Amino acid sequence: MKFLKYIIVGFIFGIVLTKSEAVSWYRIYEMFHFQSFHMYGIIGVAVLTGTIGIQIIKRFQVKDIKGNPIVIADKEPGSARYWIGGLLFGLGWALVGACPGPIFILLGAGIFPVFFILIGALLGTFLYGVLKNKLPH
Numbered sequence: 001m002k003f004l005k006y007i008i009v010g011f012i013f014g015i016v017l018t019k020s021e022a023v024s025w026y027r028i029y030e031m032f033h034f035q036s037f038h039m040y041g042i043i044g045v046a047v048l049t050g051t052i053g054i055q056i057i058k059r060f061q062v063k064d065i066k067g068n069p070i071v072i073a074d075k076e077p078g079s080a081r082y083w084i085g086g087l088l089f090g091l092g093w094a095l096v097g098a099c100p101g102p103i104f105i106l107l108g109a110g111i112f113p114v115f116f117i118l119i120g121a122l123l124g125t126f127l128y129g130v131l132k133n134k135l136p137h
Contacts, residue, residue: 025098092120
């Protein structure tokens with residue numbers, strides 16, 4: 001019962017993503033062909049919201065729900081892992097037309113072939129865990 005608030009927020013988030021067409025394969029296709037601003041606008045709003053939220057947390061030393069300070073560690077120097085990871089993530093996103101969050105939304109909407117994408121995402125995550133120590137970090 002204590003996780004009910006997270007389930008409700010998840011449902012609302014899923015509804016918002018569905019209604020904004022952020023989980024639409026066609027919208028993702030348009031984005032990767034630079035034919036529409038729709039998805040770039042959604043991503044831009046998310047980045048702006050995250051940036052403002054992080055700045056509020058850092059400047060006002062916001063505490064979590066239990067009263068502990070929220071500490072956001074600085075990123076380690078080096079950009080190769082971000083470029084490689086971003087390219088792999090973007091390639092997978094472009095190939096299947098869904099990033100990790102919308103996979104569950106699409107399953108909830110009854111688009112069951114997305115189950116194969118979920119299996120691929122889980123296998124990729126497992127493979128990363130196995131190879132993590134051998135990859136550039």
